[in-house]
Amino acid sequence: MSRRATPLRLDSTACDGCGRCVARCKPRALKLGSGYILVDWASCDGCGKCAEVCDRGAIELRSPTGVTAPRHAAGAKPAAAPKRVTVATRAPDDGAPSWSLPEAALAVAFALALYLAMQLVPRGVTHAPVWSGVVSLAYYAAITGLLIFLARRHGASVLSAYRLDAAPEWSSLGLAAVTALACWLVSVGYYRAVQLAGLRPSVADGPAVATLFGPGAIGAGLTLLVLAVIGPVLEEMLLRGPVLGALRIRFGPWPAIAASAVAYALLHASVWSFLPFTVLGIALGWLAVRSRSLWPAVAAHVLYNTVFVGAALYKALGG
Ligand code: SF4
Numbered sequence: 001m002s003r004r005a006t007p008l009r010l011d012s013t014a015c016d017g018c019g020r021c022v023a024r025c026k027p028r029a030l031k032l033g034s035g036y037i038l039v040d041w042a043s044c045d046g047c048g049k050c051a052e053v054c055d056r057g058a059i060e061l062r063s064p065t066g067v068t069a070p071r072h073a074a075g076a077k078p079a080a081a082p083k084r085v086t087v088a089t090r091a092p093d094d095g096a097p098s099w100s101l102p103e104a105a106l107a108v109a110f111a112l113a114l115y116l117a118m119q120l121v122p123r124g125v126t127h128a129p130v131w132s133g134v135v136s137l138a139y140y141a142a143i144t145g146l147l148i149f150l151a152r153r154h155g156a157s158v159l160s161a162y163r164l165d166a167a168p169e170w171s172s173l174g175l176a177a178v179t180a181l182a183c184w185l186v187s188v189g190y191y192r193a194v195q196l197a198g199l200r201p202s203v204a205d206g207p208a209v210a211t212l213f214g215p216g217a218i219g220a221g222l223t224l225l226v227l228a229v230i231g232p233v234l235e236e237m238l239l240r241g242p243v244l245g246a247l248r249i250r251f252g253p254w255p256a257i258a259a260s261a262v263a264y265a266l267l268h269a270s271v272w273s274f275l276p277f278t279v280l281g282i283a284l285g286w287l288a289v290r291s292r293s294l295w296p297a298v299a300a301h302v303l304y305n306t307v308f309v310g311a312a313l314y315k316a317l318g319g
């Protein structure tokens with residue numbers, strides 16, 4: 001029995017796991033795994049939409065004369081194509097590892113365990129000026145250790161493992177600023193609506209933030225550094241690195257964005273903040289997926305936190 005060529009040429013070594021192809025495949029014929037691309041040819045209708053959105057050459061349309069970019073002719077479903085094809089595996093070629101689901105689970109579980117461990121620290125310490133800041137620094141030091149451990153497991157540098165070695169486009173940074181502003185407006189509107197409903201959301205207020213490293217300009221500067229820069233950078237590396245990365249290549253971008261956003265909100269352990277943090281997490285995940293660099297998501301997160309922490313400090317310091 002003769003076999004006709006499949007309509008697509010697949011090259012998993014060029015794939016960065018962005019997930020755009022999966023999102024465009026209406027018959028759900030396409031799946032990405034850890035370093036492989038899989039097509040269920042029985043479901044694939046040869047529409048070519050996956051090839052249209054793949055700008056890495058990992059999926060291309062075939063023509064009778066070879067590999068071409070144009071769309072496949074309508075209805076040109078292969079007659080006797082193999083049921084399934086997987087393409088040889090290798091880590092994505094942008095330097096980011098192919099994160100595994102156990103690594104994603106470890107990242108979330110480790111951060112949750114750290115949070116629970118912090119609850120065991122006496123309140124006299126966690127609410128005392130300077131000491132509360134030291135506890136925060138210890139938390140972020142442990143997260144840093146985990147991030148280094150995960151990068152080393154894949155033999156990658158920390159910068160390349162978390163896509164911090166690729167410079168973002170200026171347009172992405174502009175989009176990050178707009179995204180941060182939009183999320184900030186959503187959060188402010190949400191807290192205002194909750195207050196108007198007669199509820200009293202217990203979120204971090206000015207005095208709580210101001211006591212992190214004690215009063216005064218140095219304390220305020222350290223607070224801003226830890227809460228608005230170090231925290232967002234590490235959170236983006238953790239959640240938009242192993243967590244979003246492992247889920248994206250298995251389930252597509254939007255389920256991965258949603259799951260990493262919920263994980264991000266849960267790690268803040270605040271019922272009141274769950275909704276706005278989930279919205280922020282979705283926006284940050286979207287920024288991370290649409291760029292090959294993590295910097296736009298980091299920039300948006302830093303900006304968002306800077307506005308909130310800055311406003312709280314200003315209020316607490318009597319501005
Ligand atoms: S669109 Fe993205 S995920 Fe799909 S094959 Fe191309 S690079 Fe890989």
Ligand code: SF4
Nearest residue numbers: 025044045047048050
């Ligand atoms: S050609 Fe169309 S149906 Fe086939 S895998 Fe690509 S997007 Fe899905």
